[in-house]
Amino acid sequence: MSLLNIIKTAGAGAVDASNPxxxxxxxxxxxxxxxxxxxxxxxxxxxxxxxPESLTRYELDLRHKHDAPGGPTQNALPQKIVIREGxxxxxxxxxxxxxxxxxxxxxxxxxxx
The missing domain is CATH 2.40.50.140 (Nucleic acid-binding proteins)
Structure with missing residues (x-):
């Protein structure tokens, strides 16, 4: 490698190091x-x-049923809950x-x- 190329390479490395x-x-x-x-x-x-995890979609499945006394079973939270859209x-x-x-x-x- 010529001296000129070595100087160019060193100069380019210095510029990259100053702006990482x-x-x-x-x-x-x-x-x-x-x-x-x-x-x-x-x-x-x-x-x-x-x-990062904070930019990924996150949803919780909290679907469940409630037994009403003397009445029919009711669905609660029928869909997943989206915490983060992503x-x-x-x-x-x-x-x-x-x-x-x-x-x-x-x-x-x-x-x-």
Missing amino acids: VAMLFAEVTQTNPLELNVDQRFTLTEEFLII LKSGDCVLLLRVQGGNSFVIIDKVVKG
Whole structure:
């Protein structure tokens, strides 16, 4: 490797070290499998994403029946209860690019106000 290439490589490493994190905005374009469009420039698929539990769908099944004294059995809570919706198409999310750019952490949904 020539001295010029060594200097270029060292310079590029110094620039990356001084800017180790990049914050980006993305829009959810597809949920199954998850796909994000980043700043209308490129698309990220699920394999490049680190998704926190707080952004995944969570539902509880609390269906049960009540025996009414002298009356018929009644269904209570006939459907599952959704605690967290998870990501949906059209959601805007905030991303952090992990140094090296091979993976992205979804920080949270961005609320448009």
